[in-house]
Structure formats: C-alpha cells, structure tokens
Amino acid sequence: MQITVNGQTQDLSIKDNTLLIDVIRDQLQLTGTHSGCDTTQCGCCTVLMDKVAVKSCTVLARQAEGTSIQTIEGLAKDHLHPVQEAFSEEHGLQCGYCTPGMIMSTVYLLQTHPNPTDEQIKEGLAGNICRCTGYVNIIKAVKSAAKKMQETQV
Amino acid sequence: MNAPQELLRKEDLRLITGHGKFTADWSYDGMCFGYVIRSPYAHGLIKSINYQEVLSAPGVIRVITAEDVAAAGMKSLPTGATMQNLDGQNQILAPMPVLAVGYVRFVGQPIAMVIADTYENAKHAAELVQMDIDVLDAVTDYDSARAAGAPQLHAQASGNLSIHYIRGDQAATEKAFENATFVSSMGVKSQRLIGSPMELRAVLAKYDTSTDSYIMHSPNQGMLGMLGALEHVTGIPKAQIDLQTQDVGGSFGVRSGAFSESALVMLGSKLIGKPVKWTGTRSEIFLSDWHGRGLELNGFIALDSNGKILGLRFENKADLGAYTCYFGSFIGARNLSITMNGVYDIPALSMSSELYFTNTVPVSAYRGAGRPDIAYAIERLIDHAAYDHGFDPIELRRKNFIQPNQFPYDNKIGSVYDCGEFDLLLNRALEMSDYNNFEKRRQESLKNNKLRGIGLAYFLEASGAGTAPKDQVIGQFTQEGVLRIFAVTGASGQGHATSFSQIVHEKIGLANDHIEFVAGQSDKMMIGSGTGGSRTLYGTGSAVMNLCEQILEKSKPLTAQVLNAPESQLEFTNGVWQHRETNQTLSISQLIQKTFVQGQPHLLNLTGEASSGATYPNGCHIAEVEIDPDTGVTEIIQYTAVDDVGVAISPTLVQGQIHGGVVQGIGQAFYEQAIYDASGQLLTGSFMDYAMPKVGCLMNIQTEKIQVPTKNNILGSKGVGESGCSGSLPTLSNAVINALRPRGITEMDMPFTPAKIWQALQEH
Numbered sequence: 001m002q003i004t005v006n007g008q009t010q011d012l013s014i015k016d017n018t019l020l021i022d023v024i025r026d027q028l029q030l031t032g033t034h035s036g037c038d039t040t041q042c043g044c045c046t047v048l049m050d051k052v053a054v055k056s057c058t059v060l061a062r063q064a065e066g067t068s069i070q071t072i073e074g075l076a077k078d079h080l081h082p083v084q085e086a087f088s089e090e091h092g093l094q095c096g097y098c099t100p101g102m103i104m105s106t107v108y109l110l111q112t113h114p115n116p117t118d119e120q121i122k123e124g125l126a127g128n129i130c131r132c133t134g135y136v137n138i139i140k141a142v143k144s145a146a147k148k149m150q151e152t153q154v
Numbered sequence: 155m156n157a158p159q160e161l162l163r164k165e166d167l168r169l170i171t172g173h174g175k176f177t178a179d180w181s182y183d184g185m186c187f188g189y190v191i192r193s194p195y196a197h198g199l200i201k202s203i204n205y206q207e208v209l210s211a212p213g214v215i216r217v218i219t220a221e222d223v224a225a226a227g228m229k230s231l232p233t234g235a236t237m238q239n240l241d242g243q244n245q246i247l248a249p250m251p252v253l254a255v256g257y258v259r260f261v262g263q264p265i266a267m268v269i270a271d272t273y274e275n276a277k278h279a280a281e282l283v284q285m286d287i288d289v290l291d292a293v294t295d296y297d298s299a300r301a302a303g304a305p306q307l308h309a310q311a312s313g314n315l316s317i318h319y320i321r322g323d324q325a326a327t328e329k330a331f332e333n334a335t336f337v338s339s340m341g342v343k344s345q346r347l348i349g350s351p352m353e354l355r356a357v358l359a360k361y362d363t364s365t366d367s368y369i370m371h372s373p374n375q376g377m378l379g380m381l382g383a384l385e386h387v388t389g390i391p392k393a394q395i396d397l398q399t400q401d402v403g404g405s406f407g408v409r410s411g412a413f414s415e416s417a418l419v420m421l422g423s424k425l426i427g428k429p430v431k432w433t434g435t436r437s438e439i440f441l442s443d444w445h446g447r448g449l450e451l452n453g454f455i456a457l458d459s460n461g462k463i464l465g466l467r468f469e470n471k472a473d474l475g476a477y478t479c480y481f482g483s484f485i486g487a488r489n490l491s492i493t494m495n496g497v498y499d500i501p502a503l504s505m506s507s508e509l510y511f512t513n514t515v516p517v518s519a520y521r522g523a524g525r526p527d528i529a530y531a532i533e534r535l536i537d538h539a540a541y542d543h544g545f546d547p548i549e550l551r552r553k554n555f556i557q558p559n560q561f562p563y564d565n566k567i568g569s570v571y572d573c574g575e576f577d578l579l580l581n582r583a584l585e586m587s588d589y590n591n592f593e594k595r596r597q598e599s600l601k602n603n604k605l606r607g608i609g610l611a612y613f614l615e616a617s618g619a620g621t622a623p624k625d626q627v628i629g630q631f632t633q634e635g636v637l638r639i640f641a642v643t644g645a646s647g648q649g650h651a652t653s654f655s656q657i658v659h660e661k662i663g664l665a666n667d668h669i670e671f672v673a674g675q676s677d678k679m680m681i682g683s684g685t686g687g688s689r690t691l692y693g694t695g696s697a698v699m700n701l702c703e704q705i706l707e708k709s710k711p712l713t714a715q716v717l718n719a720p721e722s723q724l725e726f727t728n729g730v731w732q733h734r735e736t737n738q739t740l741s742i743s744q745l746i747q748k749t750f751v752q753g754q755p756h757l758l759n760l761t762g763e764a765s766s767g768a769t770y771p772n773g774c775h776i777a778e779v780e781i782d783p784d785t786g787v788t789e790i791i792q793y794t795a796v797d798d799v800g801v802a803i804s805p806t807l808v809q810g811q812i813h814g815g816v817v818q819g820i821g822q823a824f825y826e827q828a829i830y831d832a833s834g835q836l837l838t839g840s841f842m843d844y845a846m847p848k849v850g851c852l853m854n855i856q857t858e859k860i861q862v863p864t865k866n867n868i869l870g871s872k873g874v875g876e877s878g879c880s881g882s883l884p885t886l887s888n889a890v891i892n893a894l895r896p897r898g899i900t901e902m903d904m905p906f907t908p909a910k911i912w913q914a915l916q917e918h
Contacts, residue, residue, distance in 0.1 A: 032172015
C-alpha cells in the first residue's frame with residue numbers, strides 16, 4: 001500500500017485494522033503526531049489528508065491509501081509556517097502536547113476561513129483539547145496567523 | 155530550515171515543529187509492550203486468578219503477577235506525609251500495593267501486567283485472564299463510607315476513617331460564636347476531578363544486565379521525587395536508575411511520583427531482558443491516574459454587629475480513595491487548614507477534617523491541592539454571610555482585610571503571611587471590571603431575558619517552601635562560553651528554560667543562545683525540590699540567581715588579570731565588565747573563551763543554591779456571567795484577574811499560567827465531575843462523558859499584576875502556577891449565585907451545568 005507522507009511516497013505493509021496514527025508514529029517514526037484519547041475527542045493526532053484535517057486515530061491506514069498526508073513535521077519548509085510562528089509568539093502553547101494537532105487544525109481552518117470570526121475559530125478548534133493554556137492565547141495565535149498569511153499573500 | 159524568527163520561549167521550536175520528545179516517543183530495538191490487567195470490580199476478595207490462556211496467547215512473553223512483585227521484594231507505593239493530630243495520634247495508613255494482593259479495592263486497580271512482542275498482542279492476551287473474585291459491596295464517597303454498617307475497606311481503619319484531623323483553637327472559636335451578633339454557615343463541595351494532562355501517561359524501562367542498572371523514561375515533576383519514589387517501591391538504589399525525560403505533556407500534580415506501572419516495567423525488563431514500554435489509553439488513565447479534590451467543606455462564620463469577623467470554623471470531609479497515596483492526606487488535612495482565614499484578620503480559627511477511604515481511585519494533588527478548595531469555601535461563605543445579614547459583600551471583605559501594617563501576620567494555624575496589599579488589588583479589580591455600573595448591565599440583560607450576575611473573590615494561597623532544605627543548580631561553562639545549568643526540577647509546560655535563562659541574561663549578560671538549561675540529569679548529585687506547590691520559579695530560580703551572583707563575584711579578579719587592570723577599576727555594566735578609564739569591555743563569554751583550559755573545569759563552574767520560604771500569592775478576581783434561563787447555559791461575559799505574584803520574571807509566561815489556571819477553574823465550575831455509581835463503576839470514563847473546557851469557554855479576560863515583592867526569596871517572586879484556579883472557583887461561583895439570587899436560589903454546588911441550573915430555575 002502506498003501513502004504519501006510529507007511529500008514522500010511510502011510503501012507500507014499494513015494490516016486491515018492498522019490505524020493511520022500507528023503508521024505515522026510507529027512505522028514512519030514521525031512522533032510529532034500525538035495520541036491523547038481513545039474516543040476522537042482531543043485532536044492531538046490531527047493531520048491533513050489531502051489538505052483536510054482528520055484525526056489520525058480514527059482513520060484506518062487503508063482509508064489513507066493513495067492520499068497525501070501532511071504531519072506537523074512536514075509543515076515548515078524553508079521557514080516556519082505562519083501558524084507555527086504565531087503559536088509561539090502569542091504563547092499559544094505551554095506543555096506542547098496538544099500543539100501539533102492544534103496547529104494542523106488551525107492550518108486547515110485558515111485554508112477554509114482565511115479571516116475567521118470568533119465563532120468560526122470556536123467551531124474550527126472544537127475538536128482539539130488543551131489543558132494548559134486556557135485557549136485564550138490559542139485564539140490570539142489563530143488571529144495573528146490569519147493576519148500574517150493575508151499579509152504575505154498581498 | 156532557516157534559523158527561525160524570534161520565538162517566545164526556548165522550548166517552542168521543537169514543540170511547534172513536532173520534534174518534542176515525550177515518554178511514548180522513545181523506542182528501543184527489541185522493545186516489548188506491557189498491558190495492565192485491572193480490577194473490573196470496586197471491591198472484591200481475590201480467590202484465584204488464572205493466567206494459563208494469557209500465557210499461551212500469541213506473542214506473550216511473560217505475565218508479571220503479585221507473586222513476582224513479592225519475590226522482587228517490592229514495597230507498596232509511597233503514602234506521603236503522615237498526618238498527625240496535636241495529641242500525637244497518627245493517621246491510619248493504607249499503602250497501595252503495586253499489584254493487588256488479597257483484595258481489589260477500586261475499579262482499575264492493577265492486578266497483573268502482560269508483556270508481549272506488540273502492544274496489540276499484549277492487549278488481546280490480557281482479555282483471556284480468568285479472575286475468580288468474590289464481589290463485595292462498595293463505598294464510593296465519604297457519606298457512604300461513614301454510614302453505619304458500611305462495607306469496610308481496611309481492617310486497620312474502623313469506619314473507613316483514616317484520621318479526624320483537628321487544628322486551631324477550639325475553645326476560642328466556640329467563645330467567638332457565643333459572642334457573635336451574626337452567624338452564617340455554608341457547606342460546599344469541591345467535587346472529585348480527573349487531572350487529565352494531555353500526554354497519556356507512559357513509562358519505559360531498559361535494564362542493562364552488565365551494570366545492573368536501568369534507563370527509565372517517565373513523565374515527572376522533577377527527577378529526585380520520581381527517583382525517590384522508584385527507589386522506595388522497587389528497592390533499587392537511585393544510583394542505578396538513569397531517568398531520562400525531555401518533554402512532559404502537562405502534570406498539574408498528577409505526575410509527581412511513581413505509579414504501579416513504573417515498577418512493573420522495571421521488573422518486566424529485568425525478568426525478560428528486553429526494554430518494556432507501557433502506554434496508557436485515556437480510559438486507563440481515567441482509572442489509574444490519581445484523582446483530585448473530592449472534598450466537602452462546611453464553614454461557619456461569627457460576626458459582630460459591625461461585620462467584624464470574630465471567628466471561623468470549618469468541618470471538612472475528604473475522600474482519600476482506596477489507599478493513602480502521595481498527597482491525598484496532606485490536601486484534605488494540612489493544606490485546607492493553613493490558610494483557612496484567607497486574607498482576613500480573624501482572631502479565632504478552628505478546623506476539623508475527616509479523611510475517609512472509599513472504593514475509588516486514590517486521590518492526590520491536582521492543581522492547587524486543597525488551596526483552591528479552601529479559597530472557594532471561604533469566599534462563598536463571605537458572600538453568603540454578607541447577603542444573610544445585609545452587608546455589602548465588598549465592604550464586608552474590606553473591613554476584615556489584614557492591613558499592610560499587620561505584616562508579618564501569623565494566622566496561628568500554620569502560616570505567617572509576609573506581605574500583601576489587599577485593598578490596592580481590590581480597588582484595581584473593581585475599577586477594571588466597572589463593578590459600580592453592574593446594576594445597569596444587569597437591567598440590560600433582563601430586557602433580553604438573561605440573568606446577569608457578578609462575582610468577586612479575594613483569594614490567598616500558600617505556595618510551597620519545598621520539601622528539600624534548599625535548591626541547588628550546577629553551572630558548567632563550555633569552551634565557547636556557553637553556560638549549562640543543571641537542576642533537579644522538571645518542567646511540564648511552565649517554560650523553565652526560558653525563565654531561568656532570562657534570570658541569567660539579565661544578571662550576567664550572557665546571550666540567550668549562550669545559556670542552556672538541562673533539567674533532571676540523574677548523575678548530577680544535587681539537592682532540591684521538584685516542581686510542585688507553584689514554587690519552581692522562586693525555588694530553583696533563586697538558586698540560579700545565586701549562581702549568577704557567584705559568577706559575577708569570582709569573574710572580577712579573573713577579568714582583572716585578562717584586562718591587566720586593577721579590580722578597583724572594573725565595573726559590571728550593561729552585561730559586561732568595563733574598565734572605568736579605558737572603557738575596555740569583556741563579556742562573561744569572552745572571559746571564558748580567553749581563560750578556558752582544555753580538559754579542565756573552568757574556575758567559574760560553580761554550584762548555586764538558595765533556601766526559599768513559602769510565599770503567599772493572592773489576588774482579586776471578578777467575573778460577570780449571563781445565564782439563559784430557558785436553557786440553563788451560562789456564558790462568561792468578562793473575567794478580570796488582578797494578581798499579586800510578587801516580582802514577575804517572565805510576564806507573558808505568568809499571564810499564561812493565570813489563563814490556564816482560571817480555565818481549569820472554569821472546568822471545575824461548569825463542566826468536570828468524576829461520577830461513580832453505587833457499585834463503584836466510574837461512569838465518567840472518557841472524554842465523551844467527562845466534559846473538559848473547550849476553546850471559547852472564556853473569550854474575554856483581562857489580567858493585571860500588582861507586584862508586592864516578598865522577602866522570602868532573593869527574587870522577590872511568589873508562586874503563580876496554581877493561583878488562577880484558586881481565584882476562579884469562588885469568583886465564578888459567586889457570579890452564578892449572584893445571577894440566580896433574584897430568583898431565590900442561594901446555594902448550589904459545582905459544576906454549574908445547564909441541566910442543574912435549568913432544574914433549579916424550574917423549582918424557583
């Protein structure tokens with residue numbers, strides 16, 4: 001089975017019940033994608049599948065066959081992604097465990113809503129739990145990232 | 155990737171790029187996987203457990219049983235400090251065995267660990283265990299534990315009581331109540347919570363036969379605490395355990411000591427000769443991480459005719475869970491009493507706490523560990539008393555504040571408060587929240603059929619003096635003039651590396667990229683306390699400051715040699731040594747580079763140390779809420795936090811701690827509650843049933859710091875990690891009750907769920 005992860009095509013042998021997160025973490029050793037619950041609540045495992053945010057703990061590896069997956073490790077190219085920058089600058093992370101998922105969900109949110117309202121931010125990050133920050137600075141980071149991305153497009 | 159732009163914290167680059175390293179991220183060749191067989195019953199007599207089918211399942215290498223644990227000479231888990239009454243009576247302890255022996259006493263209690271070649275195989279094999287357990291009746295809270303004829307957990311603890319802890323001056327308090335014009339009482343519960351750091355707890359051990367030692371990976375709140383606990387349980391000397399931890403995904407008190415799984419992977423690795431990793435699922439973590447809170451506080455207050463408080467009494471109950479583990483007893487007894495007067499000058503105080511065993515997960519520290527609970531109880535009682543007897547709640551507080559000229563203030567029940575400016579903070583909070591115009595806003599809300607409420611609380615908490623007599627850090631310079639600082643504390647999101655580097659940069663001028671902070675290397679023998687009690691910034695930070703002071707002092711003669719100048723001509727200014735006449739300068743890094751001798755430790759490699767006392771962070775928080783009576787949903791319109799954390803080293807990080815603490819309080823106030831059914835099954839066993847605060851639960855928060863420096867450490871800083879929580883529980887609760895009061899609702903326990911509020915409104 002083939003999956004493209006962060007631009008590299010991977011030939012993998014998997015079982016039918018293997019989860020995408022286990023391929024990412026165990027087979028490809030991309031440990032930036034985290035597991036935080038068993039019930040698709042916390043969003044620590046969020047990655048982009050063909051540019052759409054998915055919770056990789058709830059996607060079978062088979063479902064990802066032939067798709068292009070982007071994980072947190074694949075986000076920064078020559079520079080940090082504006083969302084990564086904004087999370088640090090606005091102090092949108094403390095322990096950093098939920099952060100990869102938060103960042104990937106934000107990247108997706110800003111693809112679909114380049115200038116999100118408070119309501120759209122709430123909806124966009126409703127599937128991601130953070131226990132440290134109280135979310136106040138995460139919301140700031142999302143807004144700051146949106147601004148950065150709009151400015152760089154101009 | 156190019157060098158990144160200026161990031162806020164030193165920790166951030168790895169964490170935002172997916173290169174953090176949490177315990178589950180470590181792997182070794184040949185690594186095997188443990189899965190814990192847990193008790194499905196809350197209370198039962200173990201008759202036999204048959205592992206035959208487990209052992210013959212695919213991939214299974216070994217099952218670690220209670221017999222193996224006994225054969226290895228392991229002890230039970232640490233019970234924490236033993237509470238003692240003033241008459242010398244000790245609490246009755248019930249240490250938790252690594253694996254259940256004889257009885258199971260809570261759902262989730264470890265019975266055995268299956269070790270297999272893959273996680274999947276271990277998990278599947280575990281399902282084949284045959285347990286013959288006689289199920290017994292369970293008690294699941296302090297009320298059922300203390301009832302007549304209740305099932306008994308431990309033979310040594312009659313009535314399931316561990317201790318009836320008593321502090322304060324009973325006679326004087328009784329007298330105060332006799333002399334009172336007004337008396338009020340208020341009972342509140344601080345419900346059982348599940349700490350839920352986002353990182354799933356994991357532990358990995360790799361035994362090395364040739365040296366008879368272990369490499370361990372485990373989240374922790376400081377190396378020494380974890381090593382001490384591991385040594386206590388396993389009997390393996392600390393020196394033989396190399397504890398390696400990089401990132402910890404939140405702790406909040408839950409990650410301070412070893413759990414059963416820690417001992418089991420060590421034993422497993424030794425017995426099978428391969429590395430063994432255990433990673434909990436969230437459901438397992440709910441059943442095995444120590445729970446938090448589980449307290450009932452019944453307060454009684456005596457006032458004279460002018461509203462001066464004459465006496466205060468609390469009668470508490472604490473739910474210890476099935477065993478005495480780590481901080482559970484300390485919280486329910488000592489931590490509730492030592493600041494029980496809050497910020498008020500009260501001549502007579504007394505407290506009693508009954509600590510009960512129940513068939514539930516043992517309780518230990520969770521953010522604040524008793525301090526938010528007592529702050530909550532005091533501030534709800536004060537509001538209640540004000541309304542009961544027609545006092546203005548603000549003026550009643552102001553009238554009873556300890557005044558600046560009363561410091562140091564000995565409350566005679568365990569604390570000497572060193573400083574505080576309570577009036578100042580109160581006034582600022584009132585101003586920032588536009589408190590005086592609230593009534594107008596309430597009327598506006600009413601027009602939209604919304605019940606608006608405002609709540610205020612003035613909290614104070616004791617942040618820790620630490621368990622060790624002092625804190626040490628070791629500084630070592632590299633040839634390039636980079637200072638590596640080693641300490642025993644362990645961060646779990648607080649940003650230690652950032653704050654400590656800042657102290658160094660500001661004191662001795664080293665560039666940020668010339669300072670490295672290394673937490674928890676077991677081979678560096680140091681004294682110090684772990685991360686807890688909100689004390690690390692001033693505890694370890696003071697040792698860092700002391701290190702810098704020593705470096706400055708000892709670098710002077712060395713600089714004089716290098717610059718060939720008399721010491722009297724040198725002054726340290728703008729982060730460099732400068733010759734007063736020639737204006738020649740030399741930075742500490744340059745000095746190191748010029749004087750470094752290969753293969754020798756540099757003269758300025760030193761040990762910094764400091765002893766820091768407890769500090770008393772305090773603050774005034776005000777919340778404004780709006781309740782929709784049709785749905786019972788509460789919206790937090792505005793939250794104002796004015797805090798005295800002493801000198802703030804990294805203001806942005808301090809603010810982050812306050813945000814996080816306030817929102818953990820929002821979690822307790824509105825969402826979270828661990829619920830057991832009568833048979834002892836945990837009904838809130840996952841994030842599907844245990845509601846966590848989500849994004850948007852707090853949209854408007856304004857924070858301000860008023861810095862009243864403490865003299866109890868050389869930085870002047872007070873703790874901040876837990877104060878947000880201590881402030882937000884009473885503040886939010888008072889706001890909700892304030893909104894409901896016009897409808898005749900004056901008492902309600904957290905969490906203020908829509909269903910609970912809606913139901914109450916139907917009945918009023």
